[in-house]
Amino acid sequence: MDAQPHTRHPSQFALLGQRRFAPFFWTQFLGAGNDNLFKFAFTVLVTYQVQVSWLPPSLAGLVIGALFILPFLLFSATSGQLADKHDKAQLIRFVKWLEIAIMALAGWGFVAQQVALLLACVFLMGLHSTLFGPVKYAYLPQHLDERELTGGNGMVEMGTFVAILLGNVAGGLLIAVPQAGAQYVAWACLGLAVLGRVTAQYVPASPATDPGLRINWNPFTETWRNLMLARGNVAVFRSILGISWMWFFGAVFLSQFPSFAKEVLHGDEQVASMLLVVFSVGIGVGSLLCETLSRRHVEIGLVPVGAIGMTVFAVDLYFASRGLGGGEAGYTLRGFLAEPAHWRVIADLFLLSLCAGLYSVPMYALIQLRAQPTHRARIIAANNILNALFMIASAVLAGGLIQAGFDIPQVFLVVGLLNAAVGCYIFLLVPEYLLRFVALLASRCIYRFKVRGDEHIPVQGPAILAANHVSFVDAILLMAASPRPIVFIMDHRIFRIPVLGWLFRLAKAIPIAPQKEDPVVYERAFAEAERVLREGELLGIFPEGAITRDGQLQEFRGGIMKILEKQPVPVVPVALQNLWGSFFSRVEQGRAMVRPFRRGMFSRVGLVAGTPLPPEAVTPQGLRQRVAQLLAA
Incomplete structure (x- = not known):
């Protein structure tokens, strides 16, 4: 099962107080630290203390790094299958037992100064990290909702790099202790592995997402299959x-x-x-x-x-x-x-x-x-x-x-x-990145943009966002508020505007013209809207049909009913607030983009999303009334 909504918390650091995240965080933190303590201490050992003819110091770091990466190439495909097929908490505990065994072997290698054995342990620790990698990133979306996912990933990335840093520092300091450095490193590696197994015990159950999967043990064919899956x-x-x-x-x-x-x-x-x-x-x-x-x-x-x-x-x-x-x-x-x-x-x-x-x-x-x-x-x-x-x-x-x-x-x-x-x-191959960047700039650098009710915009599944139309950047602000891409139906004339027209074409917005003016474009727009919803995406529409010329909410047209006849999906009413009078609205005798600083920089604008309406409850008049209520909220 995927993440369910949880109680909202003020910041990502609050996750460290919760069982669904904290044991996992400390388990991966200790594992990353142990990896790097071991590797760095070993590198220093063969560079300064125990030199063998077949591994010159100048090549030691390269060989150790290559041996650690090799399992990622050989076994990542298999480890991905295992993580989809089995409970991730159980896999984490198995990996931690494996780490204890490897570190016990490595401890003997440090004490006995067995370089060949330590090289084998480098490969095995690479295998340990290879098994843990898919579990690590597939675990998070099962326990964090969309609003927590960025913060959770940020915590994991921060923890990983801090652990790498501390592991390198500790490895260098411990191995440098005269006479006893190798023993200290051996005990430190084993201790961190045991501590990681203890924290892993508290990782909550994470059910298999594909328990019926048949494992393909051929790493080469499975690697190719995984790459094809990703390309989908x-x-x-x-x-x-x-x-x-x-x-x-x-x-x-x-x-x-x-x-x-x-x-x-x-x-x-x-x-x-x-x-x-x-x-x-x-x-x-x-x-x-x-x-x-x-x-x-x-x-x-x-x-x-x-x-x-x-x-x-x-x-x-x-x-x-x-x-x-x-x-x-x-x-x-x-x-x-x-x-x-x-x-x-x-x-x-x-x-x-x-x-x-x-x-x-x-x-x-x-x-x-x-x-x-x-x-x-x-x-x-x-x-x-x-x-x-x-x-x-x-x-x-x-x-x-x-x-x-x-x-x-x-x-x-x-x-x-x-x-x-x-x-x-x-960014040109995937315009969504560029479009979200433009939306980010508009909502942070041009306006002070306050969003309310964005939890009503669905993270998955088809829906229609129906908003009032106040300015030429309404679609951009809607993008900034939505957690996922929106395909807009827009007046065909907006595509002639420099820059904005290019952006909306990049966003694959659907042009629409009045039926009397261009019946082909009109019908094609509804066919495209049906396809977008059928494919489970969000559709954005402005039921007024054009940007307001007086700042007042206009009558909603009936086009939305034609869409709902073919694709009955939830409709989310959305109100864009305080945009009238801004540079991109038609405040100057029906013209927009005439006086850039008429409201100064960083003027306050807002967006309020209401509770989704079931398709059978939607009428143009009722939807307009709901948007009007949100405008006044």
Whole structure:
């Protein structure tokens, strides 16, 4: 079963006090921390303390990273099937038992300094993470409703990056303890695994979404099948590609931090660690900001904001990094922070990673919300496979550029510019991102937009939104208030207006003309409206038929009844308030967009959605009366 409405809470942090979220959060937090404590401690061990001829220190980090990622390529498809077929709470507990066994083996490897055994444990911990990945993201939409999904994902992303940071720091500190470092790491890894199993015990039941699924154990054919499943929903598949690109982008920066700190910033190991801290904190802050900026909806309009920021700050990082000098011995952390020019580098890294958080969290939430529940985990598995492939590709690209003579700031510049190209490609292929971005700008930067009753706009299933028509941006504000796309029926003349016409064509709005003027366009509009509702989407209409010229609510026409005859669906009455007199309304002798600042900037406007009306209760007069009541509310 999917998420049911829960009591509203003031912020995402309230979820940490609830059993449906807190045990799961701490289980994944401890798992991510343990992964990174183990990997980093092992990397330091084979780099500085126990060196073997067949694993030179220069390759240790690369080999460990590759072994950890390999199971994602081999077993993600199988793990996605398991997560759809079985109760996710039971799978989480099984994975935690597996982690305890692996960490017990790894503990012996650390104490006995068995490098080959520890490499095998790296592969097994990759398998552990591969099994947990689809469960992790398919669990959330079963226990959180649409209003909580962005906040829940933000908490998980923040927790993951904080755990990565703490795990790396703890691993480095523990393994460096003279004589006893390996033993401390062994006990720490085993202790975190046991603690994760304890928290997993309190994860609530999460019933299987497809218990009759027959497991295909062939990872290659199932991987292809999962990718085809994901491709079945264009928005979901493009979001998966977008997330995979974010991992590509982030992996380039993370992999180059040690060299960037040493060769470009002329800093010591502490400076390299500080870059990782700044990057991780930025991701965490951006992830947490998503709920506030999205007003507790899945707001994919934040994705272009994040993409723009990622490019801007990556490009600025290139310029900020040029010509930075250091002393003969290089900078200590204190010396590095004492230089004003270095703060621009820190700010760019922080804002770049913050924007990456804004970019990724809405995409994860969109996948969880739009993917079919019966194969949601398999689609998450497809996402994990592509993430791994993109991370491998990022290593190849970065290595190739450096071999070709590019320095590290130039690599950052190339990736920043590539990000702009990839963003444009995704947003033009899936216009919903761009449209939501425009709606976000209109509702936050042009108006102070207050929404009430948006819980009446259905998250799933067909419905008609019937609103009063006051301005040329009514449809954009309706988009901003809705948790999902709306297909509008609009006067064919609006498509001739520069910019707005392009936007509405991009949104696949349906043009309509009076029957006497163009009977073909008139009939085609109703046929398209029927198709939209038949496919389970939201249809937006303005029953007045045209934008008001005097600010008063006009009579509602009967076209809505013709739609309901063919597709009897709920009708949600919507009132747009205080838009009359704004720049986009016809206040100047019937003309709009004449005096830009006649009401100043950030003027207050509102939207009120009423209780959905059953189709049999709808009449044009009754619907108009209901909208009039909402206007006065």
